[in-house]
Amino acid sequence: MNIGSIKQNDNGIYMGRISTLAVAMTIALRAVNSPNPKAPRFEVHALGPNRNWVQVGALFELHSNNTGEAFLNGRIDDPSLAAPLQVSCFRQDDGSYNVVWSRPTRRR
Template identity: 55%
Template sequence: MNIGEVSLQNGRLMGRIATRTIDLPRIGLRAVESQNPRAPRFEVVALNVARRWVQIGALWEAEMKKTGEVFLAGNIDDPSLPEPLPVALFRNESGGYAIAWRRDTLRSEAGGSGFGASNYDMQGGEASGRYDAGQDSGFGESTAGPDGTMTREMAPFGAGEDDDVGF
Protein backbone atom coordinates (compact mmCIF):
# COMPACT_ATOMS: atom_id res chain seq x y z
CA MET A 1 0.00 0.00 0.00
CA ASN A 2 1.44 3.41 -0.97
CA ILE A 3 1.47 5.81 1.97
CA GLY A 4 3.58 8.67 0.68
CA GLU A 5 6.23 10.01 -1.60
CA VAL A 6 9.59 11.74 -1.57
CA SER A 7 10.82 14.00 -4.35
CA LEU A 8 13.84 16.16 -5.04
CA GLN A 9 13.06 19.72 -3.87
CA ASN A 10 15.77 22.40 -3.91
CA GLY A 11 18.47 19.73 -3.92
CA ARG A 12 16.97 17.79 -0.99
CA LEU A 13 14.81 14.67 -0.85
CA MET A 14 11.60 15.92 0.82
CA GLY A 15 8.14 14.42 1.07
CA ARG A 16 5.28 13.16 3.20
CA ILE A 17 3.79 10.04 4.79
CA ALA A 18 0.09 9.75 5.61
CA THR A 19 -2.06 6.88 6.84
CA ARG A 20 -5.40 6.82 8.65
CA THR A 21 -3.66 7.50 11.98
CA ILE A 22 -0.27 8.97 11.00
CA ASP A 23 0.25 12.31 9.25
CA LEU A 24 3.82 13.39 8.59
CA PRO A 25 3.45 16.27 6.12
CA ARG A 26 7.20 17.16 6.11
CA ILE A 27 9.80 14.42 6.04
CA GLY A 28 13.27 14.37 4.57
CA LEU A 29 15.93 11.84 3.71
CA ARG A 30 19.38 12.75 5.00
CA ALA A 31 22.27 10.78 3.47
CA VAL A 32 24.42 8.89 5.97
CA GLU A 33 28.18 9.25 5.50
CA SER A 34 29.87 6.19 6.99
CA GLN A 35 32.64 3.75 6.21
CA ASN A 36 30.67 1.00 7.96
CA PRO A 37 29.13 -1.32 5.32
CA ARG A 38 26.20 -2.01 7.67
CA ALA A 39 25.32 1.66 8.10
CA PRO A 40 21.99 2.87 6.73
CA ARG A 41 21.95 4.74 3.41
CA PHE A 42 19.58 7.45 4.72
CA GLU A 43 18.18 8.74 7.98
CA VAL A 44 14.50 9.68 7.84
CA VAL A 45 13.85 13.01 9.57
CA ALA A 46 10.58 14.80 10.24
CA LEU A 47 9.60 18.27 11.34
CA ASN A 48 8.20 18.00 14.88
CA VAL A 49 5.63 20.24 16.60
CA ALA A 50 8.42 22.58 17.79
CA ARG A 51 9.48 22.93 14.13
CA ARG A 52 12.77 21.05 14.64
CA TRP A 53 14.05 18.20 12.47
CA VAL A 54 14.19 14.91 14.41
CA GLN A 55 15.23 11.45 13.26
CA ILE A 56 12.32 9.01 13.03
CA GLY A 57 13.89 6.19 11.06
CA ALA A 58 16.63 4.81 8.88
CA LEU A 59 16.73 3.21 5.44
CA TRP A 60 19.09 0.59 4.05
CA GLU A 61 19.59 -0.43 0.43
CA ALA A 62 18.05 -3.81 -0.32
CA GLU A 63 17.65 -5.88 -3.45
CA MET A 64 14.65 -7.90 -4.61
CA LYS A 65 15.63 -11.54 -4.85
CA LYS A 66 13.73 -12.29 -8.05
CA THR A 67 14.29 -9.12 -10.11
CA GLY A 68 17.44 -7.61 -8.63
CA GLU A 69 15.65 -4.23 -8.29
CA VAL A 70 17.33 -2.05 -5.67
CA PHE A 71 15.07 -0.26 -3.18
CA LEU A 72 15.31 1.31 0.27
CA ALA A 73 13.83 -0.50 3.29
CA GLY A 74 13.59 0.35 6.97
CA ASN A 75 11.28 1.47 9.74
CA ILE A 76 9.63 4.67 10.88
CA ASP A 77 9.45 4.78 14.67
CA ASP A 78 8.49 7.25 17.36
CA PRO A 79 7.37 6.90 20.99
CA SER A 80 3.90 8.03 19.89
CA LEU A 81 3.53 4.99 17.59
CA PRO A 82 2.31 1.65 19.01
CA GLU A 83 4.98 -0.18 16.97
CA PRO A 84 7.51 0.59 14.22
CA LEU A 85 6.09 1.17 10.74
CA PRO A 86 7.95 -0.96 8.15
CA VAL A 87 8.43 0.96 4.89
CA ALA A 88 10.06 0.48 1.51
CA LEU A 89 10.88 3.22 -0.96
CA PHE A 90 10.89 2.49 -4.67
CA ARG A 91 12.38 4.85 -7.28
CA ASN A 92 9.87 6.60 -9.52
CA GLU A 93 10.24 8.24 -12.93
CA SER A 94 10.81 11.72 -11.46
CA GLY A 95 13.92 10.66 -9.50
CA GLY A 96 12.09 10.52 -6.19
CA TYR A 97 10.57 7.59 -4.32
CA ALA A 98 7.14 6.11 -3.75
CA ILE A 99 6.77 5.03 -0.10
CA ALA A 100 5.02 1.72 0.54
CA TRP A 101 3.96 0.06 3.77
CA ARG A 102 3.28 -3.60 4.36
CA ARG A 103 2.15 -5.48 7.42
CA ASP A 104 4.26 -8.54 8.18
CA THR A 105 2.32 -11.72 7.50
CA LEU A 106 2.87 -15.40 8.11
CA ARG A 107 3.73 -15.65 4.43
CA SER A 108 6.51 -13.08 4.76
CA GLU A 109 7.90 -14.66 7.92
CA ALA A 110 8.08 -17.96 6.04
CA GLY A 111 10.33 -16.39 3.40
CA GLY A 112 7.67 -14.68 1.29
CA SER A 113 7.69 -11.21 -0.18
CA GLY A 114 7.34 -9.11 3.00
CA PHE A 115 10.07 -6.68 3.98
CA GLY A 116 9.25 -5.82 7.59
CA ALA A 117 11.88 -5.85 10.31
CA SER A 118 10.95 -9.32 11.54
CA ASN A 119 12.02 -11.07 8.34
CA TYR A 120 14.54 -8.87 6.56
CA ASP A 121 17.93 -7.77 7.79
CA MET A 122 18.06 -4.68 5.50
CA GLN A 123 21.35 -5.94 4.09
CA GLY A 124 19.82 -8.08 1.35
CA GLY A 125 19.38 -11.32 3.28
CA GLU A 126 17.10 -13.10 5.68
CA ALA A 127 17.25 -12.07 9.32
CA SER A 128 17.91 -14.49 12.14
CA GLY A 129 14.86 -13.26 14.05
CA ARG A 130 16.99 -12.19 17.02
CA TYR A 131 18.62 -8.94 18.03
CA ASP A 132 22.24 -9.21 19.05
CA ALA A 133 22.96 -6.35 21.44
CA GLY A 134 26.69 -6.86 20.99
CA GLN A 135 26.56 -6.48 17.21
CA ASP A 136 27.47 -3.14 15.60
CA SER A 137 24.24 -1.67 14.22
CA GLY A 138 25.95 1.03 12.15
CA PHE A 139 24.47 3.87 14.20
CA GLY A 140 27.52 4.40 16.44
CA GLU A 141 27.43 4.81 20.18
CA SER A 142 24.30 5.82 22.05
CA THR A 143 23.94 9.36 23.36
CA ALA A 144 21.95 8.06 26.36
CA GLY A 145 23.42 6.68 29.55
CA PRO A 146 21.91 3.81 31.57
CA ASP A 147 19.70 6.26 33.49
CA GLY A 148 18.46 7.97 30.30
CA THR A 149 20.55 11.15 30.64
CA MET A 150 22.53 12.53 27.70
CA THR A 151 26.16 11.42 27.74
CA ARG A 152 27.31 13.63 24.86
CA GLU A 153 25.97 16.44 22.69
CA MET A 154 24.25 15.76 19.39
CA ALA A 155 24.71 18.01 16.38
CA PRO A 156 21.63 20.15 15.71
CA PHE A 157 19.52 19.25 12.69
CA GLY A 158 18.91 22.85 11.74
CA ALA A 159 17.72 26.23 12.88
CA GLY A 160 14.17 24.94 13.33
CA GLU A 161 12.57 27.16 10.72
CA ASP A 162 10.31 25.53 8.15
CA ASP A 163 12.24 26.95 5.21
CA ASP A 164 15.66 26.38 6.74
CA VAL A 165 16.12 22.66 6.28
CA GLY A 166 19.04 21.47 8.42
CA PHE A 167 20.16 18.45 6.45
Protein backbone atom coordinates in the same frame (compact mmCIF):
# COMPACT_ATOMS: atom_id res chain seq x y z
CA MET B 1 -0.23 0.12 0.19
CA ASN B 2 1.21 3.47 -0.92
CA ILE B 3 1.29 5.88 2.04
CA GLY B 4 3.45 8.70 0.70
CA SER B 5 6.07 10.03 -1.64
CA ILE B 6 9.52 11.60 -1.40
CA LYS B 7 10.96 14.02 -3.94
CA GLN B 8 14.27 15.82 -4.22
CA ASN B 9 13.83 19.58 -3.82
CA ASP B 10 15.83 22.38 -5.51
CA ASN B 11 18.45 22.19 -2.73
CA GLY B 12 19.03 18.46 -3.38
CA ILE B 13 17.25 17.37 -0.17
CA TYR B 14 14.80 14.48 -0.35
CA MET B 15 11.57 15.59 1.33
CA GLY B 16 8.08 14.14 1.38
CA ARG B 17 4.97 13.31 3.26
CA ILE B 18 3.57 10.14 4.84
CA SER B 19 -0.16 9.96 5.52
CA THR B 20 -2.32 7.23 7.06
CA LEU B 21 -5.49 7.38 9.17
CA ALA B 22 -3.36 7.78 12.32
CA VAL B 23 -0.17 9.41 11.01
CA ALA B 24 0.51 12.55 9.00
CA MET B 25 4.14 13.64 8.90
CA THR B 26 6.55 15.61 6.78
CA ILE B 27 9.82 13.75 6.40
CA ALA B 28 13.30 14.43 5.07
CA LEU B 29 16.11 12.01 4.25
CA ARG B 30 19.69 12.69 5.26
CA ALA B 31 22.38 10.65 3.53
CA VAL B 32 24.61 8.57 5.79
CA ASN B 33 28.27 8.59 4.77
CA SER B 34 29.87 5.54 6.33
CA PRO B 35 32.53 3.07 5.22
CA ASN B 36 30.49 0.31 6.92
CA PRO B 37 28.62 -1.64 4.20
CA LYS B 38 25.87 -2.47 6.73
CA ALA B 39 25.18 1.19 7.57
CA PRO B 40 21.87 2.71 6.49
CA ARG B 41 21.77 4.73 3.27
CA PHE B 42 19.57 7.46 4.82
CA GLU B 43 18.42 8.68 8.21
CA VAL B 44 14.71 9.59 8.27
CA HIS B 45 13.82 12.86 10.01
CA ALA B 46 10.29 14.08 10.74
CA LEU B 47 9.19 17.66 11.23
CA GLY B 48 7.98 18.00 14.83
CA PRO B 49 5.20 20.23 16.18
CA ASN B 50 7.76 22.88 17.19
CA ARG B 51 9.10 22.97 13.60
CA ASN B 52 12.23 21.04 14.62
CA TRP B 53 13.56 17.95 12.85
CA VAL B 54 13.61 14.70 14.83
CA GLN B 55 15.26 11.48 13.70
CA VAL B 56 12.60 8.77 13.53
CA GLY B 57 14.22 6.02 11.51
CA ALA B 58 16.66 4.80 8.92
CA LEU B 59 16.48 3.34 5.42
CA PHE B 60 18.80 0.68 4.07
CA GLU B 61 19.47 0.05 0.39
CA LEU B 62 18.47 -3.44 -0.68
CA HIS B 63 18.20 -5.16 -4.05
CA SER B 64 15.37 -7.26 -5.44
CA ASN B 65 16.21 -10.94 -5.74
CA ASN B 66 14.23 -11.16 -8.98
CA THR B 67 15.26 -8.03 -10.87
CA GLY B 68 18.32 -6.72 -9.01
CA GLU B 69 16.60 -3.33 -8.78
CA ALA B 70 17.62 -1.22 -5.77
CA PHE B 71 15.05 0.02 -3.25
CA LEU B 72 15.09 1.47 0.27
CA ASN B 73 13.74 -0.44 3.25
CA GLY B 74 13.47 0.39 6.93
CA ARG B 75 11.16 1.54 9.64
CA ILE B 76 9.89 4.72 11.18
CA ASP B 77 9.34 4.74 14.92
CA ASP B 78 8.48 7.25 17.60
CA PRO B 79 6.98 6.97 21.11
CA SER B 80 3.82 8.62 19.78
CA LEU B 81 3.23 5.71 17.35
CA ALA B 82 1.36 2.58 18.45
CA ALA B 83 3.85 0.45 16.48
CA PRO B 84 6.75 1.10 14.10
CA LEU B 85 5.90 1.70 10.44
CA GLN B 86 7.68 -0.82 8.21
CA VAL B 87 8.28 0.99 4.92
CA SER B 88 9.88 0.41 1.55
CA CYS B 89 10.67 3.20 -0.91
CA PHE B 90 10.67 2.46 -4.62
CA ARG B 91 12.37 4.84 -7.04
CA GLN B 92 10.21 6.18 -9.86
CA ASP B 93 11.23 7.27 -13.37
CA ASP B 94 11.26 10.95 -12.31
CA GLY B 95 13.71 10.26 -9.43
CA SER B 96 11.09 10.45 -6.69
CA TYR B 97 10.24 7.58 -4.34
CA ASN B 98 6.88 5.99 -3.55
CA VAL B 99 6.64 5.06 0.12
CA VAL B 100 4.90 1.73 0.66
CA TRP B 101 3.79 0.33 4.01
CA SER B 102 3.68 -3.34 4.85
CA ARG B 103 2.68 -5.21 7.99
CA PRO B 104 5.53 -7.44 9.15
CA THR B 105 4.86 -11.15 8.89
CA ARG B 106 5.66 -13.40 11.81
CA ARG B 107 8.35 -16.00 11.34
CA ARG B 108 7.43 -19.57 12.09
